[in-house]
Amino acid sequence: MNTSITNSATPKAGLVWVVIALALGTFALGTTEFASMTMVPYIAENLGVGVEHVSYAISAYALGVVVGSPIIMVMTVRVRRRKLLLILTAAMAIANGLSALSPSLGWLVFFRFLSGLSHGAYFGTAMLLAASLVPSTMKARVMSQVFLGLTIATIAGVPLATWMGQNIGWRWSFVMVTLLFIMAAIMIYVFAPNPPAKEGASPLKELETLKSREVWYTLGIAAIGGGGLFCVYTYLSETLRQVTHAPAAWIPIMMVIFGLGSTIGNLISGWAADKSTMKAALFILIFSAIVLAIYPSAAGSLITLVPVVFLIGCSIGLAAIIQPRLMDIAPEGQAMAGALVQCAFNLANAIGPWAGSLVITAGFSIADTGYAASFLSVCGLVMWWLAMREGKKKALQPER
Known part of the structure; x- marks a missing residue:
């Protein structure tokens, strides 16, 4: 390098x-x-x-x-x-x-x-x-x-x-x-x-990446754990209308607040990932689970919703962590790893809104999507644990 x-x-x-x-x-x-x-x-x-x-x-x-x-x-x-x-x-x-x-x-x-x-x-x-x-x-x-x-x-x-x-x-x-x-x-x-x-790069070497369980578990952190953010973001506008009863002008303002949180969270996550990718991922998943669980209670007032939406935006930094982690565990398949990260986050973009729709169709408040989002972050923690366990098993195996 x-x-x-x-x-x-x-x-x-x-x-x-x-x-x-x-x-x-x-x-x-x-x-x-x-x-x-x-x-x-x-x-x-x-x-x-x-x-x-x-x-x-x-x-x-x-x-x-x-x-x-x-x-x-x-x-x-x-x-x-x-x-x-x-x-x-x-x-x-x-x-x-x-x-x-x-x-x-x-x-x-x-x-x-x-x-x-x-x-x-x-x-x-x-x-x-x-x-x-x-x-x-x-x-x-x-x-x-x-x-x-x-x-x-x-x-x-x-x-x-x-x-x-x-x-x-x-x-x-x-x-x-x-x-x-x-x-x-x-x-x-x-x-x-x-x-x-x-x-020496070749498509066959890149495809070897798919054999690694640690790679799949790490992608699971992004696909499942990252779904919580999209679960809330997708229905944020309607939450502002139905639950917060905010003026229409507040919708783009809240999107900007979310974006500010995303920007700051992304920069902090990049710095933290250079210290330890998996510790940084663990912190973001726990942080997301807590903040997303608070979201339904905060949705009733702009005073409480603004800081919570800002903090939810900060959790987008998970993307800045998963990419370098995959580069570390798949050094011979970095092109494939880079592609799979984007697949994982787009899967998160599908899983999150789907999970939110289940909450809404079940008759709960649209703000209660925050609970489903928090559950997805907890599931991301399970994937994190599996990835760590697989990494430790690999480290104990004798080199061939």
């Missing part, structure tokens, strides 16, 4: 500018993924379909991530990372541009699926490139800085895209995302280093 960016970067690029370039791509990804959820009613009205049908486009994006991430990452292990990032940003610019031109819901669903295909591969490749430019003691920190683009998207990109959807049309939000990806591609071309692909 390179110990300095000067070993692999072009002279005109510094680490800060590389990270900014990569983070601009994650900012665009965060905007297109989360803003799509907030624009569902405007898309439904414009295309003349039910709100429940527009959700197919959200699911199609997530399916694209799950399908595309492992395939692209494994099949491109011999491609230079800067070249791959440029291909991925171009593909996402085109797919989001086509989403803006969708003449019907069917075409929108298809184009959102295409948009999701490159999502996980971009994240995985950007994280691996950033980590390769710093000493091992700093890799989690620099990866969290790349991920910072997504958390900032919840503060700035998503509210702006939502405003555009409300006032000038949902299509323009996808146009904005398209322009962001074009800007990201330009900055990556100018500032990102272009080291050769890892010597």
